[in-house]
Amino acid sequence: TVPDYASTSKELAPSRASQIMKYGFPGFDNLRTYEDFVLSYDRKTRTAHWVCEHLTPDRPDESVHKYFQSRNEDYKGSGFDRGHLAAAGNHRRSQSSVDQTFLLTNMSPQVGKGFNRDKWNCLEKYCRGRAKKALNTYILTGPLYLPRKELDGSLYVKYQVIGANHVAVPTHFFKVLLLEIAPGNFEIEYYMLPNQPIDDSVELTSFLCVPELIERSAGFLIFADLPKNQVKKINRKGTGFW
Amino acid sequence: TVPDYASTSKELAPSRASQIMKYGFPGFDNLRTYEDFVLSYDRKTRTAHWVCEHLTPDRPDESVHKYFQSRNEDYKGSGFDRGHLAAAGNHRRSQSSVDQTFLLTNMSPQVGKGFNRDKWNCLEKYCRGRAKKALNTYILTGPLYLPRKELDGSLYVKYQVIGANHVAVPTHFFKVLLLEIAPGNFEIEYYMLPNQPIDDSVELTSFLCVPELIERSAGFLIFADLPKNQVKKINRKGTGFW
Ligand SMILES: [Mg+2]
Numbered sequence: 001t002v003p004d005y006a007s008t009s010k011e012l013a014p015s016r017a018s019q020i021m022k023y024g025f026p027g028f029d030n031l032r033t034y035e036d037f038v039l040s041y042d043r044k045t046r047t048a049h050w051v052c053e054h055l056t057p058d059r060p061d062e063s064v065h066k067y068f069q070s071r072n073e074d075y076k077g078s079g080f081d082r083g084h085l086a087a088a089g090n091h092r093r094s095q096s097s098v099d100q101t102f103l104l105t106n107m108s109p110q111v112g113k114g115f116n117r118d119k120w121n122c123l124e125k126y127c128r129g130r131a132k133k134a135l136n137t138y139i140l141t142g143p144l145y146l147p148r149k150e151l152d153g154s155l156y157v158k159y160q161v162i163g164a165n166h167v168a169v170p171t172h173f174f175k176v177l178l179l180e181i182a183p184g185n186f187e188i189e190y191y192m193l194p195n196q197p198i199d200d201s202v203e204l205t206s207f208l209c210v211p212e213l214i215e216r217s218a219g220f221l222i223f224a225d226l227p228k229n230q231v232k233k234i235n236r237k238g239t240g241f242w
Numbered sequence: 243t244v245p246d247y248a249s250t251s252k253e254l255a256p257s258r259a260s261q262i263m264k265y266g267f268p269g270f271d272n273l274r275t276y277e278d279f280v281l282s283y284d285r286k287t288r289t290a291h292w293v294c295e296h297l298t299p300d301r302p303d304e305s306v307h308k309y310f311q312s313r314n315e316d317y318k319g320s321g322f323d324r325g326h327l328a329a330a331g332n333h334r335r336s337q338s339s340v341d342q343t344f345l346l347t348n349m350s351p352q353v354g355k356g357f358n359r360d361k362w363n364c365l366e367k368y369c370r371g372r373a374k375k376a377l378n379t380y381i382l383t384g385p386l387y388l389p390r391k392e393l394d395g396s397l398y399v400k401y402q403v404i405g406a407n408h409v410a411v412p413t414h415f416f417k418v419l420l421l422e423i424a425p426g427n428f429e430i431e432y433y434m435l436p437n438q439p440i441d442d443s444v445e446l447t448s449f450l451c452v453p454e455l456i457e458r459s460a461g462f463l464i465f466a467d468l469p470k471n472q473v474k475k476i477n478r479k480g481t482g483f484w
C-alpha cells in the first residue's frame with residue numbers, strides 16, 4: 001500500500017502536492033511545494049505558518065529573499081535547536097526528500113533537551129508508528145504564539161527572537177495527525193505542546209486538545225475539506241457521529 | 243487629473259486592483275480587493291498585514307471566517323481606538339468606498355489620544371495634501387511588531403491582544419507614501435511610528451526611516467516593481483542616483 005515515489009519525475013510534482021494537500025490548504029501565504037511536503041512560510045517570523053506531510057509507508061532556502069531568510073548563524077549560540085517541522089524520518093524515499101526537510105524554512109527554534117530531543121521526538125515517532133498501519137497519513141505541523149495573562153490583567157503575546165534575522169521562537173507547537181485507517185474511515189488527533197522542557201513521565205495524550213484552540217491561534221482551518229462523517233475517532237475517542 | 247471612478251462598473255474592479263498594486267504586491271496572504279483599496283489580512287493577528295491605496299485626487303467583514311474576525315466588541319473597553327489603515331478620508335469617491343474603509347479588516351487597535359487622533363492623523367492629512375498635487379499617489383500602510391531587548395539581554399516581541407478574538411495591538415505602524423510627481427518622476431517616503439501617545443511638538447520627519455527597517459520586520463518588500471531610476475527623492479531628500 002506504499003506507492004513508490006522514488007522514481008517520480010519532476011512533471012508529477014504538482015500532483016504530489018495535491019495528494020499531500022487533499023483535505024485542504026490552511027492558507028496560501030508563501031507556499032513551497034517540496035518533493036514530499038508542502039509548507040507555508042511566514043516571512044515575518046522567519047519560520048513556517050504550517051507544514052503538511054503525507055505518509056504512505058541544513059542549508060538556507062535560497063528561494064526566500066535574503067531579508068526574510070533564517071540562517072544557521074541565527075540559531076548558533078541561541079540555546080535553541082533547529083527543530084524540524086516536517087520530520088526528516090518521514091521522508092526517506094529519496095535523498096533529496098530528506099535533504100529538503102533540512103531547509104531552514106522547515107526549521108523552528110525548539111528547546112532541545114526535554115522537547116525537540118524528547119517529548120516532541122516521541123510525538124514524531126508515534127505518528128510514524130501509526131502511519132505504518134494506515135492507508136494514508138497526513139500530518140500538519142506548525143508553530144503557535146499564544147497569549148498569556150500578565151499581572152496587569154491584560155493578555156500579551158510574547159516570544160523571543162534570535163539572531164540577526166530575528167527568527168521567532170514559538171511559544172508552542174501543534175501537530176495534527178490524520179489517519180485513513182480504511183477507505184472512508186478516518187481518525188484525527190490534535191496535539192499542542194509548549195516549547196519547553198517536558199518531563200518524560202507526562203503522557204502524549206495530555207497534549208491532545210480541541211481543534212478550535214489550534215485553529216483560532218494559528219489563524220487557519222485544518223483539513224477543512226475532510227468529510228466530517230468519515231471521521232470515526234477524534235483525539236483517540238470514538239465519535240458517535242460528527 | 244483625478245479620474246472619476248464613481249461610475250466604475252463592477253466589471254472594472256480587477257483593473258482597479260491592478261492600478262492600485264501597480265508597483266508590486268508585498269504578498270498574497272488573504273487578499274481582499276475592495277473597490278478602492280487592496281488589503282492582505284493576517285488571520286493570526288486579526289488585523290491586516292498591509293493595506294495599499296491609490297489616490298488620484300464600522301462593520302465586521304463577513305468574508306472572513308468567524309474564527310478569524312475581529313469584532314467591535316473586541317475593541318470595546320480595551321482603551322484602544324479602531325484605527326483605520328486605509329484612511330476613510332482618502333476614499334470619498336462613493337459611499338461604498340468610504341464604507342469599505344470601515345470594515346474591521348481595515349482596522350487596527352491604535353492608541354487614541356496622541357496617536358490615532360493626533361500624530362497618525364497628521365500623517366494621513368499630510369499624505370492627502372501631497373496627493374492633491376501629484377499625478378498618482380500610492381500609500382502602503384500596516385502594523386509592525388518590533389522586538390525589544392529585555393533585562394536578560396535577549397530580544398522579545400511582545401504585544402497585547404484584546405477582546406475574545408485576541409486582536410493584536412501592533413507596537414508600531416508604517417506608512418509608505420509613493421508620489422508620481424510627473425511622468426517617470428517619483429518621490430517616496432517611509433514612515434514608522436510607535437503606537438504610543440506622541441507629543442504634538444515632534445515633527446513627522448523624525449519618523450522617516452530606511453525601507454529595510456520596515457521590510458525586514460513586516461516580512462515583505464515594498465513597491466518592489468517600482469523602477470528605481472525614476473525615484474528622484476527618498477525621505478524628502480534628492481537621490482543623485484538610485
Ligand atoms: Mg526534531
Ligand SMILES: [Mg+2]
Nearest residue numbers: 325326358359
Ligand atoms: Mg484614524
